[in-house]
Amino acid sequence: MNNCFGCNTCKSADKPLEEFIANLPMETSHHRVESQSTKCNFGLQGVCCRLCSNGPCRITPDAPRGICGANADTIVTRNFLRAVAAGSGCYIHVVENTALNLKNTALVKGKIKGERALERLCSIFGITSGDLYEKAEKVADAVLSDLYKPEYVKMELVEKLSYKPRFDKWKELGILPGGAKSEVFKGVVKCSTNLNSDPVDMLIDCLRLGISTGLYGLVLTNLLNDVLLGEPELRTAPVGLRVIDPDYINIMITGHQHSMFVDLQERLIQPDAVAKAKAAGAKGFKLVGCTCVGQDLQLRGSHYKEVFNGHAGNNYTSEAILATGAIDAVLSEFNCTLPGIEPICEELKIKQICLDSVAKKANAEIMEFDFAKREQQSNEIIDKIVGAYILRRGKINVDFSNADKEWKPLIDMLVGAYNSIHQDVNLNLMPEHGNDHTLTGVSEVSLKEFLGGKWKPLIDLIVAGDIKGIAGVVGCSNLTAGGHDVLSVELTKELIAKDILVLTAGCSSGGIENCGLMTPEAAKLAGPKLRAVCEKLGIPPVLNFGPCLAIGRLEIVATEIAEELGVDLPQLPLVLSAAQWLEEQALADGAYGLALGLPLHLGLPPFITGSKVAVKVLTEDMKQLTGGQVIINPDAKESADILEKIIMEKRSALNI
Amino acid sequence: MKRIMIDYMKCDGCKNCTAACMQAHREEQGTIYDLDLTDPKNESRNHILSDGRGGYRPIFCRHCDLPECVMSCMSGALSKDSVTGVVSYDVNKCGSCFMCVMNCPYGVLKPDTLTRTKVIKCDFCMEKGGEPSCVKNCPKKAIWVEEVQA
Ligand code: SF4
Ligand code: SF4
Ligand code: SF4
Ligand code: SF4
Numbered sequence: 001m002n003n004c005f006g007c008n009t010c011k012s013a014d015k016p017l018e019e020f021i022a023n024l025p026m027e028t029s030h031h032r033v034e035s036q037s038t039k040c041n042f043g044l045q046g047v048c049c050r051l052c053s054n055g056p057c058r059i060t061p062d063a064p065r066g067i068c069g070a071n072a073d074t075i076v077t078r079n080f081l082r083a084v085a086a087g088s089g090c091y092i093h094v095v096e097n098t099a100l101n102l103k104n105t106a107l108v109k110g111k112i113k114g115e116r117a118l119e120r121l122c123s124i125f126g127i128t129s130g131d132l133y134e135k136a137e138k139v140a141d142a143v144l145s146d147l148y149k150p151e152y153v154k155m156e157l158v159e160k161l162s163y164k165p166r167f168d169k170w171k172e173l174g175i176l177p178g179g180a181k182s183e184v185f186k187g188v189v190k191c192s193t194n195l196n197s198d199p200v201d202m203l204i205d206c207l208r209l210g211i212s213t214g215l216y217g218l219v220l221t222n223l224l225n226d227v228l229l230g231e232p233e234l235r236t237a238p239v240g241l242r243v244i245d246p247d248y249i250n251i252m253i254t255g256h257q258h259s260m261f262v263d264l265q266e267r268l269i270q271p272d273a274v275a276k277a278k279a280a281g282a283k284g285f286k287l288v289g290c291t292c293v294g295q296d297l298q299l300r301g302s303h304y305k306e307v308f309n310g311h312a313g314n315n316y317t318s319e320a321i322l323a324t325g326a327i328d329a330v331l332s333e334f335n336c337t338l339p340g341i342e343p344i345c346e347e348l349k350i351k352q353i354c355l356d357s358v359a360k361k362a363n364a365e366i367m368e369f370d371f372a373k374r375e376q377q378s379n380e381i382i383d384k385i386v387g388a389y390i391l392r393r394g395k396i397n398v399d400f401s402n403a404d405k406e407w408k409p410l411i412d413m414l415v416g417a418y419n420s421i422h423q424d425v426n427l428n429l430m431p432e433h434g435n436d437h438t439l440t441g442v443s444e445v446s447l448k449e450f451l452g453g454k455w456k457p458l459i460d461l462i463v464a465g466d467i468k469g470i471a472g473v474v475g476c477s478n479l480t481a482g483g484h485d486v487l488s489v490e491l492t493k494e495l496i497a498k499d500i501l502v503l504t505a506g507c508s509s510g511g512i513e514n515c516g517l518m519t520p521e522a523a524k525l526a527g528p529k530l531r532a533v534c535e536k537l538g539i540p541p542v543l544n545f546g547p548c549l550a551i552g553r554l555e556i557v558a559t560e561i562a563e564e565l566g567v568d569l570p571q572l573p574l575v576l577s578a579a580q581w582l583e584e585q586a587l588a589d590g591a592y593g594l595a596l597g598l599p600l601h602l603g604l605p606p607f608i609t610g611s612k613v614a615v616k617v618l619t620e621d622m623k624q625l626t627g628g629q630v631i632i633n634p635d636a637k638e639s640a641d642i643l644e645k646i647i648m649e650k651r652s653a654l655n656i
Numbered sequence: 657m658k659r660i661m662i663d664y665m666k667c668d669g670c671k672n673c674t675a676a677c678m679q680a681h682r683e684e685q686g687t688i689y690d691l692d693l694t695d696p697k698n699e700s701r702n703h704i705l706s707d708g709r710g711g712y713r714p715i716f717c718r719h720c721d722l723p724e725c726v727m728s729c730m731s732g733a734l735s736k737d738s739v740t741g742v743v744s745y746d747v748n749k750c751g752s753c754f755m756c757v758m759n760c761p762y763g764v765l766k767p768d769t770l771t772r773t774k775v776i777k778c779d780f781c782m783e784k785g786g787e788p789s790c791v792k793n794c795p796k797k798a799i800w801v802e803e804v805q806a
Binding site: 038039040041042044045047058059060061062064071072605609610632 | 670671672674675676678679688689690691693694695696697698699700769792793794795
C-alpha cells in the first residue's frame with residue numbers, strides 16, 4: 001500500500017514508525033509539521049501580548065513597549081506565569097480527582113491494593129489511628145484539605161513531603177505555597193492586564209506553583225495511585241504497536257487519571273463481559289496503553305496482566321496506533337489526547353468516550369466519571385464498545401445449534417447474509433514494532449528493593465565513577481526539536497555513552513522505549529563503565545519510571561540519595577532534561593525542578609527569550625536563588641556535553 | 657530578474673517578514689530565539705503598515721527597473737546590478753544626504769534609527785543566497801518571488 005497522504009511527514013527517532021506513518025492513507029500530526037513550519041517569531045520569543053483589546057502588541061525596535069507600556073520583560077513573564085499556572089492547574093485537577101477516588105473507595109470499603117503504600121503515606125502524614133479504610137480516608141482528606149486551602153494559608157503537607165534543607169530554602173525565599181488551587185487562581189489573576197508588571201516577582205510565583213505542582217500533582221498522585229492500584233513491580237513487558245492483538249476488542253486509553261479505570265479494568269475480565277466480547281467474535285477485551293496513563297498501567301501491569309497488553313506509544317504515536325485499525329474504542333480522560341485523533345476515529349468508526357469533561361473531544365460521547373455510578377458506567381462502556389466492535393469488525397458468532405429446527409435454516413441464512421455483506425475495517429498492523437522485553441515497573445520503591453533495600457550500592461557506583469551521574473530525561477514528546485522524539489532519544493544515547501545513568505518519565509519514555517533503549521541489550525550502547533554495571537545487574541542503561549507524574553518518583557529517589565549522603569539536592573551529580581517539552585504542564589514540572597535546585601535542560605525555549613530579565617533569572621540568577629538553572633540547547637551532542645560538565649563540577653565539589 | 661511580489665489582501669500583519677529581515681541582517685550570528693527585538697541595530701528593511709481599515713500594506717523594496725533612489729544618488733552609493741536586477745547600497749560611498757529616502761516612490765527607504773547616517777535598504781538577502789528571508793517566513797504567502805522582465 002502506498003497511497004501516501006502528504007508524504008511530508010516529520011522525522012521520528014523511531015524509523016519503522018516514521019515509515020509506517022509516511023505510508024498511512026490518512027493525515028496525522030506528523031503530516032502537519034511541514035505546513036506549520038512558519039512560526040510567528042514574536043510568539044516564539046514570547047513578546048506577543050493578547051491580554052487586552054489594545055493588542056496584540058508586539059515588540060520591535062520601533063515599538064519597545066505595548067500600548068499599555070508593558071515592556072518585553074513584563075509581556076514575557078506575564079505569558080510565562082499564565083502558562084505555568086495553567087500547567088499547575090492541570091496536575092492539581094489530576095491529584096484532586098485521584099484523592100477523591102481514594103476517599104470514595106475508602107468510604108465504600110472498596111479494594112485497596114497497596115496497603116504498604118498506604119502505610120507509607122500514613123507515616124509521612126503522621127496518621128496513626130484507624131483501620132485500613134479510615135486511614136485511607138484520612139490520607140485523602142489530608143490531601144484534599146490542603147488543595148482547598150486559600151492562598152494565604154500554607155499547605156500543611158509541604159513540610160512533611162519535602163526534604164528539610166529544601167523546605168528551609170523555600171521558607172527563606174518566601175515561596176512556600178498556600179492552597180494549591182488558590183495558587184493557580186492567584187497566578188492567573190496576577191498576570192492579567194495592568195496588574196503585575198514586575199518580571200522577577202512573577203518568576204518567583206512560578207517557583208511557588210512549581211512546588212505545589214511537584215509535591216501534590218506529581219509526588220502525591222503517584223503515591224495515592226499506589227494505594228488504589230497497587231505498587232509498581234519490576235518486570236519486562238512488550239512495548240510498541242506489537243502490543244495490539246487483533247483477536248481482541250482493543251480499548252486504547254489516553255490521559256493521566258488511572259484511578260478512573262479501576263472498576264472498568266476489573267469488569268473487563270469478568271466472565272459475563274468476556275462472553276459479550278465472544279458473542280461479537282472476539283476473544284475478550286484488551287487495554288492498549290497510550291500516553292501517560294498507558295505508562296502508568298504499564299508500570300503497575302503486574303497487577304492486571306490479563307487485561308492489559310502493554311504500552312503502545314506516546315502522545316504522538318496515538319494516531320499511528322489508531323491507524324492500525326485494530327483499536328475499537330478510545331477512552332480519554334485528560335490531556336495528551338490529540339484533537340487530531342478525531343477524524344481518524346471517525347474514518348475508522350472507532351468509538352470515542354470521554355470520562356472527564358475537561359478533556360471532552362468533539363466527537364466523543366461524554367460519560368463523566370461518577371464514582372457512585374462506576375459499575376453501571378463500566379457496563380455501559382462495555383456495551384458501547386462491543387457495539388463499536390460489531391460495526392467495525394464483528395461477525396455474528398452466537399451459538400444457534402440449539403435453535404428450533406424449523407427456524408435454523410432461516411437463522412443460518414440471515415447470519416450468513418450479514419457476515420457476507422459486513423465489511424471489516426482494514427487492518428494495517430505492525431506486529432514487529434517495538435520490542436517485547438522493555439524493563440518496566442521501576443519506582444523509588446522497586447528500584448531500592450532491587451538494590452537490596454538501600455541506595456548504598458547505587459551511591460557506591462556513583463562514588464567509584466562507574467556511574468558518572470544521573471540524568472532524568474523527562475516530560476513530553478513533540479514533533480519539533482529534530483522531529484518525533486529525535487532529541488530525547490539522541491540525548492539519551494549521548495548521555496549513556498558518557499556513563500551517565502538515565503532515568504525517564506513521561507511521553508519521552510514512550511519514545512525511548514520503542515527505540516529499544518530500555519531493553520537489557522541497550523547496555524552495549526552505554527559507555528564501558530555503565531555497560532559493565534548494566535551487564536552485571538542485567539538492567540538497561542535507561543530506567544523507565546513511567547508516566548510524567550513519575551517525575552515525582554524520580555525526585556524522591558534524588559531526595560533519598562541526598563539524604564543518605566547528607567547533602568542538599570543541588571549538590572548531587574544529577575541533571576534533568578525535558579528535551580522535548582510540549583505543554584504548559586511541563587513548564588510547571590520544570591518550575592518544580594528549579595525549586596528543587598536542579599539543572600534543567602530544555603530543547604526549545606519556553607517562549608521567554610524576548611525578555612533579557614527572564615532569560616537571566618532562569619539561566620543564571622536561579623543558581624543563587626535555589627541552585628537550579630535552565631539550559632536551552634536543541635543539539636543532542638552539545639546538550640550532553642553541557643550536562644556532563646555540570647555533573648563533573650558537582651562531582652568535584654563533592655570530592656568524588 | 658527577480659522581484660518580491662505582494663498580495664496585500666493576504667497579509668495579516670503578523671510581521672514575521674519583519675522579524676525575518678531583522679534576523680537576516682543582524683550582526684552577531686544566532687537563532688531567531690535570541691534575536692534582540694528591541695535593538696534598533698536589528699532594524700528591518702521591510703515595513704508592514706496598517707491601511708487603517710483592518711488591512712495591511714506590506715512595503716517591500718521593488719528593486720525598480722528605473723530606480724528613483726539610484727537616479728537621485730549623487731555619490732554612487734546606490735546602483736542597479738544589470739545582471740541580477742538588485743538595487744544595492746554601499747554604505748562606504750553614502751554621503752547621508754537622504755535624497756534616496758525622499759525620492760523612493762514607495763517610501764521604503766529610511767535613515768537608520770540609531771545613527772541617522774546610513775540608509776536601511778533591502779539587499780534581496782544576497783548574502784543569504786539571494787532567497788529573501790521575508791518571503792520564506794511569510795505564513796500567509798502574501799509575498800513571493802517572481803521572475804520579471806528587466
Ligand atoms: S496589555 Fe498592554 S501589551 Fe498587552 S495587548 Fe494590551 S496594551 Fe498591548
Ligand atoms: S542617502 Fe546615501 S544612498 Fe541615499 S541618495 Fe544620499 S548618498 Fe545616495
Ligand atoms: S528580501 Fe531580505 S532584505 Fe529585503 S525585505 Fe526581505 S528579508 Fe529584508
Ligand atoms: S509575513 Fe506575510 S503576512 Fe506577515 S506581515 Fe509580512 S507580508 Fe504580511
